[in-house]
Amino acid sequence: MPAHADPYLAIDRQPDPEQYASFLEARGRTRSQTRLRRRFLRFCGIRPGWDVIEVGAGTGVLARDLARLVGRRGRVTGVDPSRVLITTALRLAREQGLDGRIAFRVGTGARLGFPANRFDCALAVTVLLHVHQPGAIVRELARVTRAGGVVGIQDQDLGSMVLDHPDQALTRRILDGAGARTVVNPWSGRALVGRLVEAGLTKVRLATDVFQDTTLTESTHSTLTRRAETAVRFGLVGARAATGWLAAIERLAAQGRFVFTINFYGAAGIKPAPSGGRSR
Numbered sequence: 001m002p003a004h005a006d007p008y009l010a011i012d013r014q015p016d017p018e019q020y021a022s023f024l025e026a027r028g029r030t031r032s033q034t035r036l037r038r039r040f041l042r043f044c045g046i047r048p049g050w051d052v053i054e055v056g057a058g059t060g061v062l063a064r065d066l067a068r069l070v071g072r073r074g075r076v077t078g079v080d081p082s083r084v085l086i087t088t089a090l091r092l093a094r095e096q097g098l099d100g101r102i103a104f105r106v107g108t109g110a111r112l113g114f115p116a117n118r119f120d121c122a123l124a125v126t127v128l129l130h131v132h133q134p135g136a137i138v139r140e141l142a143r144v145t146r147a148g149g150v151v152g153i154q155d156q157d158l159g160s161m162v163l164d165h166p167d168q169a170l171t172r173r174i175l176d177g178a179g180a181r182t183v184v185n186p187w188s189g190r191a192l193v194g195r196l197v198e199a200g201l202t203k204v205r206l207a208t209d210v211f212q213d214t215t216l217t218e219s220t221h222s223t224l225t226r227r228a229e230t231a232v233r234f235g236l237v238g239a240r241a242a243t244g245w246l247a248a249i250e251r252l253a254a255q256g257r258f259v260f261t262i263n264f265y266g267a268a269g270i271k272p273a274p275s276g277g278r279s280r
């Protein structure tokens with residue numbers, strides 16, 4: 001049986017890393033994801049002129065929104081371990097005329113290499129569910145944030161995936177089974193508040209939001225196909241059952257009755273001033 005393998009742990013070592021760049025961009029363009037992202041940025045209270053770091057920035061979907069939000073006086077730094085994704089992120093920022101406000105660099109979330117208290121805000125969106133030491137990344141986000149600044153994290157929670165399908169038992173076997181084998185922390189969403197509290201953030205708030213797809217978008221199709229392939233690879237279901245499962249999904253979509261939802265949890269907290277100090 002193959003070992004547990006979350007492709008986001010090492011995108012550049014996947015057989016076709018570009019495929020993940022395309023997936024992230026396609027996902028980012030869907031109406032539901034665009035709305036989720038903007039609501040999360042509003043929830044974090046990011047202001048024009050702020051200096052923001054995004055860890056696990058991927059192809060820069062959120063970083064480009066951030067650059068527009070912080071405006072000409074603001075600054076965005078995107079960090080990601082994947083050279084392929086960072087190369088794509090640089091190209092897209094340049095094409096959209098945002099490269100003057102965004103810098104991207106290759107790096108890992110647990111050791112950012114920036115001085116303490118450097119940023120007004122530090123974010124990680126759909127990253128912590130894919131890493132082995134989410135706590136170390138959250139502590140690093142808190143370290144590089146100034147006192148009074150915001151640390152914001154958002155993740156989906158795979159325990160909340162809902163798909164209308166005629167075979168619910170098979171659906172659970174594929175979605176839960178494959179999710180647990182391809183995502184390091186499938187239940188990350190519900191743990192985010194605890195992570196910020198553990199890292200010493202104060203005034204921690206939670207915003208629950210829902211991604212919904214009723215048309216079987218390209219990115220949902222790709223997610224469900226990968227889940228089915230993983231379930232077959234790990235012997236959870238047979239190849240014929242998986243093919244039939246996907247065909248039923250496509251039929252539902254053709255009939256205009258496709259429903260897929262997943263909860264997204266956003267948590268934000270404020271970095272406290274050191275005892276005896278003052279935040280600006």
Ligand SMILES: C[S@@+](CC[C@H](N)C(=O)[O-])C[C@H]1O[C@@H](n2cnc3c(N)ncnc32)[C@H](O)[C@@H]1O
Pocket residue numbers: 008009010011024028055056057058059060061062079080081082085107108109110124125126127130131137
């Ligand atoms: C699902 S993608 C999310 C990308 C982007 N935040 C978005 O929402 O489009 C997860 C990202 O986390 C990155 N990643 C994986 N391990 C990481 C680590 N240890 N530190 C920082 N980022 C990491 C991956 O390279 C990938 O770009």
